[in-house]
Amino acid sequence: MSIFKYSASFITVLLLFQYACGINSNIHINNNEVNTNKQNMNLREIDKETNKINIDVLLDKINAYPNDCGMSDFKLRETYASFAVTDVNTYDEDDYKRIDAYFKLQTNKKKGNYDTTAEIAFYESQSFAQDVMRNSLFTYTAMEVYPSSLDIGDFAIGDAYRIKFIRGNVYVSVTGYDGVEIDVLAGEIDKQILEILNET
Numbered sequence: 001m002s003i004f005k006y007s008a009s010f011i012t013v014l015l016l017f018q019y020a021c022g023i024n025s026n027i028h029i030n031n032n033e034v035n036t037n038k039q040n041m042n043l044r045e046i047d048k049e050t051n052k053i054n055i056d057v058l059l060d061k062i063n064a065y066p067n068d069c070g071m072s073d074f075k076l077r078e079t080y081a082s083f084a085v086t087d088v089n090t091y092d093e094d095d096y097k098r099i100d101a102y103f104k105l106q107t108n109k110k111k112g113n114y115d116t117t118a119e120i121a122f123y124e125s126q127s128f129a130q131d132v133m134r135n136s137l138f139t140y141t142a143m144e145v146y147p148s149s150l151d152i153g154d155f156a157i158g159d160a161y162r163i164k165f166i167r168g169n170v171y172v173s174v175t176g177y178d179g180v181e182i183d184v185l186a187g188e189i190d191k192q193i194l195e196i197l198n199e200t
Helices: 003-021 054-060 126-139 183-197
Strands: 026-029 083-092 097-105 116-122 155-158 162-167 170-176
Touching: 054 126, 116 183, 126 155, 126 162, 126 170, 162 183, 170 183
Parallel strands: none
Antiparallel strands: 026 155, 083 097, 097 116, 116 170, 155 162, 162 170
8 A cells, every 4th residue: 555545544543533522512603793603613613705714704803902911900809700710830930921720619628629720811912812712613623613602702612611711812721520510700701801901
């Protein structure tokens, strides 16, 4: 068998494996920014009207904000929803600014333990954050990615247990462990960012 035939067979098997094993990820568009009811839209497909993939069509519809949200503007609170912050790491380089926060449920009394993590990255522009979100789509193995019902961010991928979203120039990833739901926590972080973006 030639190298070309072997490579083609390998790629076909890999794609079939990804399709069989891939978990359908959820994406949600905040209706305040993007008015769409396309709950069955596969964001990997090409939109016939624009000849762009659907994720690009939807990202293009997000409105701009009057302000950006810098890391110095965002003050991490000690508590969010039913969670308390246990540890924080910050990265404040010229071209990379991020807060990594670790949370535990306030009912969790174990020392040195956490139930949830949040990565909050601050980019130089809203379009840069959109590029990060666009590229994150390629980290999913599912062949089809559909909108969810979560009302978080300008654009979000995920569910109540793990979500990635953008709000303005900020990209946020929140992950719950051992079945811990994080949608309310992510929503409170989102609201805090939104208030900064809309300050007059």
